[in-house]
Amino acid sequence: MPTLPTPYLGTIEYSEDSVIVFASGLPAFEGERQFLLVERASAAPVLFLQSLQTPELVFMTIPVDVVLADYQLSLTVEDLADLDSEAGMAPVAGADLAVLGIVTSSRDAPTTINLMAPVVINSRTRRGRQAVQSGSGLYSCQHPLEQPRCL
Amino acid sequence: MLVIRRKAGECVLIGDDIEIEVIEISSSRIKLGIQAPAEVLILRKEVQQAGLQNLAASRLMSKKAIEELVARLRPGK
Numbered sequence: 101m102p103t104l105p106t107p108y109l110g111t112i113e114y115s116e117d118s119v120i121v122f123a124s125g126l127p128a129f130e131g132e133r134q135f136l137l138v139e140r141a142s143a144a145p146v147l148f149l150q151s152l153q154t155p156e157l158v159f160m161t162i163p164v165d166v167v168l169a170d171y172q173l174s175l176t177v178e179d180l181a182d183l184d185s186e187a188g189m190a191p192v193a194g195a196d197l198a199v200l201g202i203v204t205s206s207r208d209a210p211t212t213i214n215l216m217a218p219v220v221i222n223s224r225t226r227r228g229r230q231a232v233q234s235g236s237g238l239y240s241c242q243h244p245l246e247q248p249r250c251l
Numbered sequence: 252m253l254v255i256r257r258k259a260g261e262c263v264l265i266g267d268d269i270e271i272e273v274i275e276i277s278s279s280r281i282k283l284g285i286q287a288p289a290e291v292l293i294l295r296k297e298v299q300q301a302g303l304q305n306l307a308a309s310r311l312m313s314k315k316a317i318e319e320l321v322a323r324l325r326p327g328k
Contacts, residue, residue, distance in 0.1 A: 158309075214308070234297055
């Protein structure tokens, strides 16, 4: 099995078919096309989105429904194309899709989660896309994570 | 902020080489056509916002910071 040495998560052993392809990269990280979703029992519900290309790039994420049980995801034609380009079938929310909010933490500001632009992963096709939610203004990109009350 | 009223089919120009046309107006959204040089970046504002938030989230990562944050986010603590 290939391994990826990382500065923050240690050496990760992974299989080629667990690599998640982001055909468009992520906003501000357009060149990052391959990630691993790293799960650690000791970190649940946090999941780590680790770049395969840049070992020092890792995002901490939490499933959005852990924070907001009734989170409503809307996907554009572009989102669906990136998530499903090979299979040609629309992914089934819940069954196929993981919807993760990226956590931002800094010393001098409250910890927040980005609910405006969740990372969506189609577990069936192993494809991902950061699906920026437009229009509604319903979800903030800096939704406060009051812990542990909301978790 | 400069405010200009336009109807469907009408345009505004920005500088010498950017043209924005109002293609269609419906009750809740408008369709814009934008002609600009290839080197001009055109983004929906929320995509730019997502990019800035991603940059912020990618900083301040250290093994210690990750451990501390995970500890704080764990339920039942």
